[in-house]
Amino acid sequence: MSSKLVSMREAIAAHVHDGDTVAIEGFTHCISFAAGHEIIRQKRRNLTLARMTPDLIYDQMVAAGCAKKLIFSWLGNPGVGSLHAIRRRTEPAALAAGESLLEIEEYSHHGMVGRYVAGAHRLPFYPLRSYSESDLPKVNPLIRKVASPYGGEEIWAVPPLNPDVTIIHAQRADAEGNVQMWGLLGCQKEAAFAARRVIVVVEEIVPTSVIRSDPNRTIIPGLIVDAVVCEPYGAHPSYVQGDYDRDNAFYREWDVISRDAAATEAWLQEWVYGVEDRAAYVAKFGADYFTQLTPPPAPSGSVDYGDYR
Amino acid sequence: MSEQRPASKSELMVVASARALTGKRVCFVGVGLPNIAVNLAKRTVAPEMELVYEAGVFGANPARLPLSIGDPTIVTGSTATVSMHDLFGLYLQGGRIDVGFLGGAQIDRFGNLNTTVIGAYDAPKTRLPGSGGACEIAINAKEILVIMRQSTRSFVQTLDFRTSPGNLGGADEAAKIRTAQGWGGRGPTGVITDLGVYGFDDDGEMVLRSLHPGATLEEVRASIGWEIRIPHDVPATPAPTVEELRLIREELDPTGAYVS
Numbered sequence: 001m002s003s004k005l006v007s008m009r010e011a012i013a014a015h016v017h018d019g020d021t022v023a024i025e026g027f028t029h030c031i032s033f034a035a036g037h038e039i040i041r042q043k044r045r046n047l048t049l050a051r052m053t054p055d056l057i058y059d060q061m062v063a064a065g066c067a068k069k070l071i072f073s074w075l076g077n078p079g080v081g082s083l084h085a086i087r088r089r090t091e092p093a094a095l096a097a098g099e100s101l102l103e104i105e106e107y108s109h110h111g112m113v114g115r116y117v118a119g120a121h122r123l124p125f126y127p128l129r130s131y132s133e134s135d136l137p138k139v140n141p142l143i144r145k146v147a148s149p150y151g152g153e154e155i156w157a158v159p160p161l162n163p164d165v166t167i168i169h170a171q172r173a174d175a176e177g178n179v180q181m182w183g184l185l186g187c188q189k190e191a192a193f194a195a196r197r198v199i200v201v202v203e204e205i206v207p208t209s210v211i212r213s214d215p216n217r218t219i220i221p222g223l224i225v226d227a228v229v230c231e232p233y234g235a236h237p238s239y240v241q242g243d244y245d246r247d248n249a250f251y252r253e254w255d256v257i258s259r260d261a262a263a264t265e266a267w268l269q270e271w272v273y274g275v276e277d278r279a280a281y282v283a284k285f286g287a288d289y290f291t292q293l294t295p296p297p298a299p300s301g302s303v304d305y306g307d308y309r
Numbered sequence: 310m311s312e313q314r315p316a317s318k319s320e321l322m323v324v325a326s327a328r329a330l331t332g333k334r335v336c337f338v339g340v341g342l343p344n345i346a347v348n349l350a351k352r353t354v355a356p357e358m359e360l361v362y363e364a365g366v367f368g369a370n371p372a373r374l375p376l377s378i379g380d381p382t383i384v385t386g387s388t389a390t391v392s393m394h395d396l397f398g399l400y401l402q403g404g405r406i407d408v409g410f411l412g413g414a415q416i417d418r419f420g421n422l423n424t425t426v427i428g429a430y431d432a433p434k435t436r437l438p439g440s441g442g443a444c445e446i447a448i449n450a451k452e453i454l455v456i457m458r459q460s461t462r463s464f465v466q467t468l469d470f471r472t473s474p475g476n477l478g479g480a481d482e483a484a485k486i487r488t489a490q491g492w493g494g495r496g497p498t499g500v501i502t503d504l505g506v507y508g509f510d511d512d513g514e515m516v517l518r519s520l521h522p523g524a525t526l527e528e529v530r531a532s533i534g535w536e537i538r539i540p541h542d543v544p545a546t547p548a549p550t551v552e553e554l555r556l557i558r559e560e561l562d563p564t565g566a567y568v569s
Binding site: 028053074075076080086090091092093106114129131132133135139153154184185187190241245246248251298 | 340363364365366375376377378379380381384385386390391392393394397398401402425430431432433434435436437438439440441442443444445448449470471472473474477486489490491492493
Protein backbone atom coordinates (compact mmCIF):
# COMPACT_ATOMS: atom_id res chain seq x y z
CA MET A 1 0.00 0.00 0.00
CA SER A 2 1.37 3.40 -0.93
CA SER A 3 0.83 6.43 1.27
CA LYS A 4 -0.97 9.37 -0.30
CA LEU A 5 -0.41 11.59 2.73
CA VAL A 6 0.51 15.14 1.72
CA SER A 7 0.16 18.63 3.13
CA MET A 8 -2.86 20.71 2.16
CA ARG A 9 -0.55 23.03 0.25
CA GLU A 10 0.76 20.12 -1.82
CA ALA A 11 -2.70 18.65 -2.38
CA ILE A 12 -4.21 21.89 -3.71
CA ALA A 13 -1.11 22.74 -5.79
CA ALA A 14 -1.23 19.32 -7.46
CA HIS A 15 -4.94 18.80 -7.95
CA VAL A 16 -6.81 22.14 -8.18
CA HIS A 17 -6.13 24.22 -11.29
CA ASP A 18 -7.46 27.50 -12.68
CA GLY A 19 -10.73 26.93 -14.55
CA ASP A 20 -11.53 23.63 -12.79
CA THR A 21 -14.96 22.53 -11.63
CA VAL A 22 -14.48 22.02 -7.89
CA ALA A 23 -16.90 20.36 -5.47
CA ILE A 24 -16.14 20.83 -1.77
CA GLU A 25 -19.07 18.75 -0.51
CA GLY A 26 -20.49 18.10 2.97
CA PHE A 27 -24.05 19.04 3.97
CA THR A 28 -23.57 21.43 6.91
CA HIS A 29 -21.37 18.66 8.36
CA CYS A 30 -17.69 18.13 7.45
CA ILE A 31 -17.13 21.04 5.06
CA SER A 32 -13.43 21.39 4.26
CA PHE A 33 -12.89 25.05 5.05
CA ALA A 34 -9.17 24.19 5.30
CA ALA A 35 -9.11 23.25 1.59
CA GLY A 36 -11.17 26.28 0.59
CA HIS A 37 -8.83 28.62 2.42
CA GLU A 38 -5.77 27.04 0.80
CA ILE A 39 -7.39 27.48 -2.63
CA ILE A 40 -7.84 31.17 -1.76
CA ARG A 41 -4.20 31.45 -0.64
CA GLN A 42 -3.00 29.82 -3.86
CA LYS A 43 -5.13 32.34 -5.80
CA ARG A 44 -6.97 29.91 -8.04
CA ARG A 45 -9.16 31.73 -10.56
CA ASN A 46 -12.17 31.09 -12.84
CA LEU A 47 -13.35 28.10 -10.84
CA THR A 48 -16.81 26.63 -11.27
CA LEU A 49 -17.83 25.93 -7.69
CA ALA A 50 -20.37 23.14 -7.19
CA ARG A 51 -22.04 22.43 -3.82
CA MET A 52 -25.60 21.69 -2.76
CA THR A 53 -25.33 24.50 -0.22
CA PRO A 54 -22.52 26.95 -1.03
CA ASP A 55 -22.34 27.84 2.69
CA LEU A 56 -19.78 30.26 4.10
CA ILE A 57 -16.88 28.56 2.33
CA TYR A 58 -18.07 29.51 -1.16
CA ASP A 59 -19.12 32.96 0.08
CA GLN A 60 -15.49 33.40 1.16
CA MET A 61 -14.08 31.95 -2.08
CA VAL A 62 -16.37 34.17 -4.17
CA ALA A 63 -15.32 37.20 -2.10
CA ALA A 64 -11.68 36.25 -2.71
CA GLY A 65 -12.21 36.22 -6.47
CA CYS A 66 -11.78 32.46 -7.08
CA ALA A 67 -15.10 31.78 -8.80
CA LYS A 68 -16.71 32.50 -12.15
CA LYS A 69 -19.73 30.25 -11.71
CA LEU A 70 -21.83 28.57 -9.00
CA ILE A 71 -23.77 25.31 -9.28
CA PHE A 72 -26.04 24.79 -6.26
CA SER A 73 -29.44 23.94 -4.83
CA TRP A 74 -29.75 26.16 -1.73
CA LEU A 75 -27.93 29.46 -1.45
CA GLY A 76 -28.01 30.68 2.13
CA ASN A 77 -26.23 30.90 5.48
CA PRO A 78 -27.87 27.85 7.13
CA GLY A 79 -29.90 28.82 10.17
CA VAL A 80 -28.83 32.46 9.88
CA GLY A 81 -29.82 34.11 6.59
CA SER A 82 -28.11 35.20 3.40
CA LEU A 83 -24.70 34.74 1.84
CA HIS A 84 -23.94 38.40 1.35
CA ALA A 85 -20.73 38.20 -0.70
CA ILE A 86 -22.50 35.98 -3.23
CA ARG A 87 -25.57 38.24 -3.22
CA ARG A 88 -23.32 41.17 -4.11
CA ARG A 89 -22.35 39.21 -7.23
CA THR A 90 -25.88 38.08 -8.14
CA GLU A 91 -28.00 41.23 -7.63
CA PRO A 92 -27.23 43.86 -10.29
CA ALA A 93 -28.02 46.75 -7.93
CA ALA A 94 -25.44 45.49 -5.43
CA LEU A 95 -22.66 44.89 -7.95
CA ALA A 96 -19.47 46.88 -7.31
CA ALA A 97 -17.79 48.81 -10.11
CA GLY A 98 -15.57 46.54 -12.19
CA GLU A 99 -17.25 43.35 -10.91
CA SER A 100 -19.34 41.06 -13.09
CA LEU A 101 -22.32 38.90 -12.20
CA LEU A 102 -21.54 35.31 -11.29
CA GLU A 103 -22.87 32.64 -13.59
CA ILE A 104 -25.59 30.70 -11.81
CA GLU A 105 -26.84 27.16 -12.44
CA GLU A 106 -29.40 26.02 -9.92
CA TYR A 107 -31.29 22.87 -9.04
CA SER A 108 -33.25 21.47 -6.11
CA HIS A 109 -31.53 19.24 -3.54
CA HIS A 110 -32.76 16.03 -5.14
CA GLY A 111 -31.65 17.29 -8.53
CA MET A 112 -28.19 18.20 -7.28
CA VAL A 113 -27.76 14.81 -5.56
CA GLY A 114 -28.99 13.18 -8.76
CA ARG A 115 -26.38 15.00 -10.83
CA TYR A 116 -23.60 13.49 -8.72
CA VAL A 117 -25.27 10.06 -8.86
CA ALA A 118 -25.46 10.17 -12.67
CA GLY A 119 -21.85 11.39 -12.77
CA ALA A 120 -20.67 8.62 -10.47
CA HIS A 121 -22.59 5.93 -12.36
CA ARG A 122 -21.38 7.25 -15.75
CA LEU A 123 -25.00 7.63 -16.90
CA PRO A 124 -26.35 10.35 -19.25
CA PHE A 125 -28.99 11.60 -16.81
CA TYR A 126 -30.77 11.03 -13.51
CA PRO A 127 -34.58 10.83 -13.60
CA LEU A 128 -36.73 12.36 -10.87
CA ARG A 129 -40.26 13.62 -10.22
CA SER A 130 -39.22 17.09 -9.03
CA TYR A 131 -39.64 20.21 -11.21
CA SER A 132 -43.22 19.54 -12.38
CA GLU A 133 -44.90 22.94 -12.63
CA SER A 134 -41.92 24.70 -11.05
CA ASP A 135 -40.28 27.63 -12.87
CA LEU A 136 -36.83 26.09 -12.34
CA PRO A 137 -36.70 24.33 -15.76
CA LYS A 138 -37.54 27.67 -17.42
CA VAL A 139 -34.39 29.27 -16.04
CA ASN A 140 -32.16 26.18 -16.21
CA PRO A 141 -32.35 24.58 -19.68
CA LEU A 142 -30.30 21.62 -18.42
CA ILE A 143 -33.37 20.41 -16.50
CA ARG A 144 -35.28 18.51 -19.18
CA LYS A 145 -38.13 16.09 -19.68
CA VAL A 146 -37.69 12.57 -20.92
CA ALA A 147 -40.30 9.99 -21.95
CA SER A 148 -40.28 6.71 -20.11
CA PRO A 149 -39.16 3.96 -22.54
CA TYR A 150 -41.84 1.79 -20.92
CA GLY A 151 -44.61 4.11 -22.03
CA GLY A 152 -47.12 6.31 -20.35
CA GLU A 153 -45.28 8.97 -18.53
CA GLU A 154 -42.71 11.69 -18.86
CA ILE A 155 -40.20 12.33 -16.15
CA TRP A 156 -37.76 15.14 -15.41
CA ALA A 157 -34.03 14.61 -15.86
CA VAL A 158 -30.83 16.28 -14.73
CA PRO A 159 -27.44 15.80 -16.41
CA PRO A 160 -24.39 14.15 -14.79
CA LEU A 161 -21.97 16.31 -12.84
CA ASN A 162 -18.36 15.17 -12.97
CA PRO A 163 -16.20 17.62 -11.02
CA ASP A 164 -12.54 17.92 -11.96
CA VAL A 165 -11.88 17.59 -8.26
CA THR A 166 -14.04 16.70 -5.27
CA ILE A 167 -12.80 17.52 -1.78
CA ILE A 168 -14.40 15.93 1.26
CA HIS A 169 -13.72 16.01 4.99
CA ALA A 170 -14.30 13.05 7.35
CA GLN A 171 -13.44 11.71 10.78
CA ARG A 172 -10.72 9.28 9.71
CA ALA A 173 -8.86 7.54 6.92
CA ASP A 174 -5.78 5.39 6.52
CA ALA A 175 -2.80 6.69 4.57
CA GLU A 176 -4.10 5.11 1.36
CA GLY A 177 -7.33 7.11 1.59
CA ASN A 178 -9.86 4.53 2.75
CA VAL A 179 -12.30 6.94 4.39
CA GLN A 180 -14.65 6.29 7.30
CA MET A 181 -17.34 8.70 8.25
CA TRP A 182 -20.38 8.91 10.52
CA GLY A 183 -23.06 11.51 11.09
CA LEU A 184 -24.66 13.29 8.14
CA LEU A 185 -23.36 11.67 4.95
CA GLY A 186 -24.69 14.33 2.55
CA CYS A 187 -23.65 13.41 -0.98
CA GLN A 188 -19.93 13.03 -0.34
CA LYS A 189 -19.72 9.46 -1.59
CA GLU A 190 -21.53 10.26 -4.83
CA ALA A 191 -19.55 13.49 -5.40
CA ALA A 192 -16.25 11.65 -4.84
CA PHE A 193 -17.09 8.75 -7.18
CA ALA A 194 -18.20 11.30 -9.83
CA ALA A 195 -14.93 13.25 -9.73
CA ARG A 196 -11.80 12.95 -11.86
CA ARG A 197 -9.61 13.61 -8.81
CA VAL A 198 -10.40 13.25 -5.11
CA ILE A 199 -8.81 14.92 -2.10
CA VAL A 200 -9.82 13.62 1.32
CA VAL A 201 -9.18 15.62 4.47
CA VAL A 202 -9.54 13.92 7.85
CA GLU A 203 -9.30 14.66 11.54
CA GLU A 204 -7.19 11.57 12.13
CA ILE A 205 -5.03 9.08 10.21
CA VAL A 206 -5.56 5.55 11.49
CA PRO A 207 -3.91 2.21 10.69
CA THR A 208 -5.59 0.16 7.97
CA SER A 209 -6.44 -2.42 10.64
CA VAL A 210 -8.81 0.10 12.24
CA ILE A 211 -10.59 0.60 8.91
CA ARG A 212 -10.83 -3.15 8.37
CA SER A 213 -12.26 -3.76 11.83
CA ASP A 214 -15.42 -1.87 10.78
CA PRO A 215 -15.79 -2.07 6.98
CA ASN A 216 -19.45 -0.99 6.90
CA ARG A 217 -18.36 2.49 7.99
CA THR A 218 -16.10 3.01 4.95
CA ILE A 219 -17.73 5.47 2.53
CA ILE A 220 -14.91 5.89 0.01
CA PRO A 221 -12.12 3.42 -0.87
CA GLY A 222 -8.54 4.56 -1.35
CA LEU A 223 -8.90 3.25 -4.91
CA ILE A 224 -10.49 6.54 -6.03
CA VAL A 225 -8.46 8.88 -3.79
CA ASP A 226 -5.53 10.97 -5.05
CA ALA A 227 -4.43 12.78 -1.91
CA VAL A 228 -4.96 12.39 1.84
CA VAL A 229 -4.52 15.37 4.15
CA CYS A 230 -4.62 15.18 7.94
CA GLU A 231 -6.02 18.48 9.17
CA PRO A 232 -7.44 18.54 12.72
CA TYR A 233 -10.27 21.10 13.01
CA GLY A 234 -10.09 21.39 9.23
CA ALA A 235 -13.88 21.68 8.96
CA HIS A 236 -14.26 24.62 11.37
CA PRO A 237 -16.58 26.63 11.51
CA SER A 238 -18.66 23.67 10.26
CA TYR A 239 -18.46 20.60 12.44
CA VAL A 240 -17.36 16.98 12.66
CA GLN A 241 -19.81 14.61 14.38
CA GLY A 242 -18.41 13.53 17.73
CA ASP A 243 -15.30 15.71 17.46
CA TYR A 244 -16.52 19.30 17.56
CA ASP A 245 -19.76 21.24 17.30
CA ARG A 246 -20.73 23.70 14.59
CA ASP A 247 -19.47 27.16 15.50
CA ASN A 248 -22.90 28.78 15.25
CA ALA A 249 -21.56 31.98 16.79
CA PHE A 250 -19.20 32.34 13.84
CA TYR A 251 -21.98 31.63 11.33
CA ARG A 252 -23.89 34.53 12.92
CA GLU A 253 -20.78 36.71 13.00
CA TRP A 254 -20.18 36.08 9.28
CA ASP A 255 -23.64 37.50 8.62
CA VAL A 256 -22.35 40.82 10.00
CA ILE A 257 -18.86 40.69 8.46
CA SER A 258 -20.03 39.66 4.99
CA ARG A 259 -22.58 42.48 4.66
CA ASP A 260 -19.65 44.82 4.12
CA ALA A 261 -17.14 44.22 1.31
CA ALA A 262 -14.29 45.94 3.16
CA ALA A 263 -14.94 44.00 6.38
CA THR A 264 -15.03 40.79 4.35
CA GLU A 265 -11.68 41.60 2.76
CA ALA A 266 -10.20 42.46 6.16
CA TRP A 267 -11.43 39.11 7.52
CA LEU A 268 -9.85 37.24 4.60
CA GLN A 269 -6.57 39.13 5.19
CA GLU A 270 -6.51 38.21 8.85
CA TRP A 271 -7.85 34.64 8.85
CA VAL A 272 -6.87 33.28 5.42
CA TYR A 273 -3.98 35.18 3.81
CA GLY A 274 -2.60 36.06 7.23
CA VAL A 275 -2.17 32.46 8.38
CA GLU A 276 0.20 30.02 6.76
CA ASP A 277 -2.01 26.95 7.04
CA ARG A 278 -4.81 25.38 9.07
CA ALA A 279 -2.51 24.61 12.01
CA ALA A 280 -1.72 28.33 12.25
CA TYR A 281 -5.45 29.16 12.00
CA VAL A 282 -6.20 26.75 14.86
CA ALA A 283 -3.32 28.15 16.93
CA LYS A 284 -4.60 31.69 16.34
CA PHE A 285 -7.93 30.75 17.95
CA GLY A 286 -6.13 29.03 20.85
CA ALA A 287 -6.82 25.58 22.30
CA ASP A 288 -9.52 26.81 24.70
CA TYR A 289 -11.64 27.98 21.82
CA PHE A 290 -12.06 24.46 20.51
CA THR A 291 -12.55 22.95 23.97
CA GLN A 292 -15.86 24.82 24.25
CA LEU A 293 -16.95 23.29 20.92
CA THR A 294 -16.18 19.71 22.02
CA PRO A 295 -19.30 17.67 22.85
CA PRO A 296 -19.47 15.14 25.70
CA PRO A 297 -18.98 11.61 24.35
CA ALA A 298 -21.86 9.44 23.08
CA PRO A 299 -20.11 6.33 21.69
CA SER A 300 -21.95 3.74 19.63
CA GLY A 301 -22.09 0.16 20.71
CA SER A 302 -19.85 -2.11 18.71
CA VAL A 303 -20.93 -4.91 16.42
CA ASP A 304 -19.37 -8.32 15.95
CA TYR A 305 -18.33 -9.13 12.38
CA GLY A 306 -17.17 -12.65 13.34
CA ASP A 307 -13.78 -14.19 12.67
CA TYR A 308 -14.26 -16.54 9.68
CA ARG A 309 -11.27 -18.67 8.80
CA MET B 310 -46.52 29.91 40.23
CA SER B 311 -46.60 33.27 38.56
CA GLU B 312 -49.22 34.16 35.97
CA GLN B 313 -48.31 33.14 32.41
CA ARG B 314 -47.80 36.06 30.05
CA PRO B 315 -50.12 35.97 26.99
CA ALA B 316 -49.02 34.10 23.87
CA SER B 317 -46.94 36.00 21.32
CA LYS B 318 -47.90 35.89 17.63
CA SER B 319 -45.07 33.43 16.99
CA GLU B 320 -46.29 31.21 19.80
CA LEU B 321 -49.79 31.25 18.31
CA MET B 322 -48.28 30.11 15.00
CA VAL B 323 -46.29 27.35 16.64
CA VAL B 324 -49.22 26.03 18.68
CA ALA B 325 -51.65 26.09 15.71
CA SER B 326 -49.03 24.31 13.57
CA ALA B 327 -48.42 21.66 16.21
CA ARG B 328 -52.15 20.96 16.51
CA ALA B 329 -52.37 20.59 12.71
CA LEU B 330 -50.10 17.56 13.13
CA THR B 331 -52.57 15.64 15.31
CA GLY B 332 -52.26 11.96 14.50
CA LYS B 333 -49.61 12.40 11.78
CA ARG B 334 -46.96 9.71 11.58
CA VAL B 335 -44.05 10.98 9.45
CA CYS B 336 -43.20 14.67 9.20
CA PHE B 337 -40.55 16.36 7.07
CA VAL B 338 -39.21 19.19 9.24
CA GLY B 339 -37.69 22.55 8.44
CA VAL B 340 -35.68 24.77 10.79
CA GLY B 341 -37.06 27.67 12.77
CA LEU B 342 -40.77 27.75 13.63
CA PRO B 343 -41.67 24.42 11.93
CA ASN B 344 -39.01 22.76 13.99
CA ILE B 345 -40.47 24.05 17.26
CA ALA B 346 -43.98 23.17 16.09
CA VAL B 347 -43.04 19.61 15.26
CA ASN B 348 -41.22 19.10 18.53
CA LEU B 349 -44.23 20.53 20.39
CA ALA B 350 -46.55 18.16 18.50
CA LYS B 351 -44.34 15.22 19.49
CA ARG B 352 -44.78 16.21 23.14
CA THR B 353 -48.54 16.76 22.83
CA VAL B 354 -50.78 15.64 19.93
CA ALA B 355 -48.49 13.28 17.98
CA PRO B 356 -46.15 11.39 20.36
CA GLU B 357 -45.49 8.65 17.79
CA MET B 358 -44.44 11.05 15.05
CA GLU B 359 -41.19 10.40 13.18
CA LEU B 360 -39.17 13.54 12.43
CA VAL B 361 -37.41 13.52 9.07
CA TYR B 362 -34.72 16.09 8.22
CA GLU B 363 -33.60 16.63 4.63
CA ALA B 364 -29.97 16.45 5.75
CA GLY B 365 -30.45 12.69 5.95
CA VAL B 366 -32.12 11.77 9.23
CA PHE B 367 -35.20 9.61 9.82
CA GLY B 368 -36.63 9.42 13.36
CA ALA B 369 -34.67 12.31 14.85
CA ASN B 370 -34.78 13.01 18.58
CA PRO B 371 -33.07 16.37 18.86
CA ALA B 372 -31.95 17.11 22.42
CA ARG B 373 -31.62 20.82 21.65
CA LEU B 374 -33.23 23.11 19.14
CA PRO B 375 -31.18 22.79 15.93
CA LEU B 376 -30.03 26.15 14.54
CA SER B 377 -29.30 24.74 11.10
CA ILE B 378 -30.98 21.96 9.15
CA GLY B 379 -27.78 19.90 9.53
CA ASP B 380 -27.18 20.31 13.27
CA PRO B 381 -25.36 17.35 14.90
CA THR B 382 -28.12 17.03 17.51
CA ILE B 383 -30.48 15.61 14.85
CA VAL B 384 -28.05 12.71 14.31
CA THR B 385 -27.28 11.62 17.88
CA GLY B 386 -30.10 9.36 19.07
CA SER B 387 -31.86 9.17 15.68
CA THR B 388 -33.34 5.97 14.27
CA ALA B 389 -31.51 6.19 10.95
CA THR B 390 -28.91 8.51 9.44
CA VAL B 391 -28.73 8.04 5.68
CA SER B 392 -27.24 9.60 2.55
CA MET B 393 -29.20 12.41 0.92
CA HIS B 394 -29.68 10.21 -2.11
CA ASP B 395 -31.52 7.73 0.13
CA LEU B 396 -33.42 10.49 1.94
CA PHE B 397 -34.75 12.17 -1.21
CA GLY B 398 -35.15 8.96 -3.19
CA LEU B 399 -36.31 6.24 -0.81
CA TYR B 400 -38.02 8.30 1.86
CA LEU B 401 -39.44 11.37 0.07
CA GLN B 402 -39.96 10.39 -3.58
CA GLY B 403 -40.72 6.86 -2.38
CA GLY B 404 -43.86 8.20 -0.72
CA ARG B 405 -43.02 7.69 2.96
CA ILE B 406 -43.64 11.29 4.11
CA ASP B 407 -47.12 12.17 5.42
CA VAL B 408 -46.68 15.90 5.85
CA GLY B 409 -44.04 18.43 4.86
CA PHE B 410 -43.61 21.95 6.21
CA LEU B 411 -42.77 24.75 3.80
CA GLY B 412 -42.46 28.50 3.98
CA GLY B 413 -41.39 31.14 1.54
CA ALA B 414 -40.89 34.76 0.63
CA GLN B 415 -44.10 34.73 -1.41
CA ILE B 416 -47.29 32.65 -1.52
CA ASP B 417 -50.28 33.10 -3.82
CA ARG B 418 -53.99 32.30 -3.35
CA PHE B 419 -53.46 28.73 -4.56
CA GLY B 420 -50.59 27.97 -2.19
CA ASN B 421 -47.82 28.14 -4.80
CA LEU B 422 -44.54 29.28 -3.23
CA ASN B 423 -41.54 31.40 -4.19
CA THR B 424 -38.20 30.96 -2.41
CA THR B 425 -35.97 31.88 -5.38
CA VAL B 426 -35.97 35.59 -6.33
CA ILE B 427 -37.78 38.87 -5.88
CA GLY B 428 -37.76 40.64 -9.24
CA ALA B 429 -36.60 39.13 -12.51
CA TYR B 430 -34.61 35.90 -12.35
CA ASP B 431 -31.74 37.20 -14.47
CA ALA B 432 -31.52 40.53 -12.64
CA PRO B 433 -33.04 39.95 -9.22
CA LYS B 434 -33.86 42.70 -6.78
CA THR B 435 -33.33 40.16 -4.01
CA ARG B 436 -31.65 36.83 -4.52
CA LEU B 437 -33.28 34.30 -2.14
CA PRO B 438 -31.85 30.86 -1.23
CA GLY B 439 -33.74 28.90 -3.90
CA SER B 440 -35.44 25.53 -3.72
CA GLY B 441 -33.31 23.39 -1.48
CA GLY B 442 -35.65 20.44 -0.99
CA ALA B 443 -38.85 22.53 -1.21
CA CYS B 444 -39.70 21.77 -4.84
CA GLU B 445 -39.64 18.00 -4.30
CA ILE B 446 -41.28 18.17 -0.87
CA ALA B 447 -44.19 20.07 -2.48
CA ILE B 448 -44.60 17.31 -5.06
CA ASN B 449 -43.92 14.17 -3.03
CA ALA B 450 -45.10 14.70 0.56
CA LYS B 451 -48.69 13.48 0.98
CA GLU B 452 -49.72 16.94 2.17
CA ILE B 453 -48.10 20.32 2.75
CA LEU B 454 -48.50 22.73 5.64
CA VAL B 455 -47.20 26.25 5.14
CA ILE B 456 -46.01 28.48 7.99
CA MET B 457 -45.59 32.15 7.06
CA ARG B 458 -46.11 35.58 8.57
CA GLN B 459 -48.69 37.63 6.70
CA SER B 460 -47.91 40.80 4.80
CA THR B 461 -48.86 42.23 1.41
CA ARG B 462 -45.24 41.64 0.37
CA SER B 463 -45.50 37.91 1.04
CA PHE B 464 -49.18 37.09 0.35
CA VAL B 465 -49.22 38.26 -3.26
CA GLN B 466 -51.48 38.28 -6.29
CA THR B 467 -48.70 37.00 -8.57
CA LEU B 468 -45.48 35.24 -7.60
CA ASP B 469 -42.22 36.59 -9.03
CA PHE B 470 -41.07 32.96 -9.43
CA ARG B 471 -42.80 29.66 -8.75
CA THR B 472 -40.27 27.52 -6.93
CA SER B 473 -42.67 24.98 -5.44
CA PRO B 474 -46.05 24.13 -6.92
CA GLY B 475 -49.18 24.23 -4.78
CA ASN B 476 -52.66 24.11 -6.29
CA LEU B 477 -51.28 25.75 -9.49
CA GLY B 478 -54.13 27.78 -11.07
CA GLY B 479 -56.86 25.98 -9.15
CA ALA B 480 -57.99 22.59 -7.90
CA ASP B 481 -59.08 21.12 -11.26
CA GLU B 482 -55.81 21.90 -13.01
CA ALA B 483 -53.82 20.71 -10.01
CA ALA B 484 -55.71 17.41 -9.77
CA LYS B 485 -55.25 16.73 -13.48
CA ILE B 486 -51.52 17.43 -13.39
CA ARG B 487 -50.92 15.50 -10.16
CA THR B 488 -52.50 12.42 -11.69
CA ALA B 489 -50.87 12.78 -15.11
CA GLN B 490 -47.40 13.31 -13.67
CA GLY B 491 -47.61 10.82 -10.84
CA TRP B 492 -47.16 13.19 -7.93
CA GLY B 493 -47.24 11.47 -4.58
CA GLY B 494 -49.02 14.26 -2.74
CA ARG B 495 -52.21 16.27 -2.77
CA GLY B 496 -50.49 19.60 -2.19
CA PRO B 497 -51.15 22.28 0.42
CA THR B 498 -53.84 21.60 3.01
CA GLY B 499 -53.17 24.37 5.49
CA VAL B 500 -51.47 27.74 5.91
CA ILE B 501 -50.70 28.88 9.44
CA THR B 502 -49.87 32.54 9.92
CA ASP B 503 -49.46 35.01 12.77
CA LEU B 504 -53.13 35.98 12.35
CA GLY B 505 -55.00 32.79 11.61
CA VAL B 506 -55.29 29.34 10.13
CA TYR B 507 -56.23 28.89 6.48
CA GLY B 508 -57.35 25.90 4.48
CA PHE B 509 -58.13 25.44 0.79
CA ASP B 510 -61.67 25.23 -0.56
CA ASP B 511 -62.98 23.02 -3.38
CA ASP B 512 -61.52 25.38 -6.00
CA GLY B 513 -58.09 25.00 -4.45
CA GLU B 514 -58.11 28.59 -3.21
CA MET B 515 -57.03 29.71 0.24
CA VAL B 516 -59.82 30.36 2.75
CA LEU B 517 -59.72 31.57 6.33
CA ARG B 518 -60.63 28.78 8.76
CA SER B 519 -59.95 30.40 12.13
CA LEU B 520 -58.78 33.67 13.55
CA HIS B 521 -56.10 33.75 16.26
CA PRO B 522 -56.94 35.34 19.62
CA GLY B 523 -56.33 39.07 19.38
CA ALA B 524 -56.32 39.19 15.55
CA THR B 525 -59.02 40.99 13.54
CA LEU B 526 -60.53 40.44 10.10
CA GLU B 527 -59.34 43.94 9.18
CA GLU B 528 -55.75 42.92 9.89
CA VAL B 529 -56.24 39.76 7.85
CA ARG B 530 -57.58 41.65 4.82
CA ALA B 531 -54.97 44.39 5.06
CA SER B 532 -52.07 41.95 4.96
CA ILE B 533 -53.09 39.85 1.96
CA GLY B 534 -52.57 41.04 -1.61
CA TRP B 535 -55.79 39.55 -2.98
CA GLU B 536 -59.37 39.47 -1.73
CA ILE B 537 -59.13 36.62 0.72
CA ARG B 538 -62.10 34.29 1.08
CA ILE B 539 -63.63 34.70 4.52
CA PRO B 540 -66.68 32.62 5.49
CA HIS B 541 -69.60 34.18 7.38
CA ASP B 542 -68.75 32.74 10.74
CA VAL B 543 -65.07 32.44 11.40
CA PRO B 544 -64.30 30.63 14.65
CA ALA B 545 -61.48 31.73 16.92
CA THR B 546 -58.36 29.56 16.98
CA PRO B 547 -58.47 27.88 20.40
CA ALA B 548 -56.00 29.69 22.65
CA PRO B 549 -52.76 27.93 23.59
CA THR B 550 -52.99 25.93 26.78
CA VAL B 551 -50.84 26.61 29.83
CA GLU B 552 -48.96 23.39 29.13
CA GLU B 553 -48.29 24.20 25.44
CA LEU B 554 -46.84 27.59 26.39
CA ARG B 555 -44.80 26.05 29.20
CA LEU B 556 -43.29 23.47 26.81
CA ILE B 557 -42.34 26.18 24.30
CA ARG B 558 -40.91 28.56 26.89
CA GLU B 559 -39.16 26.11 29.19
CA GLU B 560 -38.15 23.22 26.95
CA LEU B 561 -38.24 24.03 23.24
CA ASP B 562 -37.10 27.64 23.01
CA PRO B 563 -35.91 28.65 26.48
CA THR B 564 -33.88 31.59 25.18
CA GLY B 565 -36.80 32.91 23.15
CA ALA B 566 -34.71 32.89 20.00
CA TYR B 567 -37.64 31.98 17.75
CA VAL B 568 -40.96 32.63 19.42
CA SER B 569 -40.58 35.55 21.82
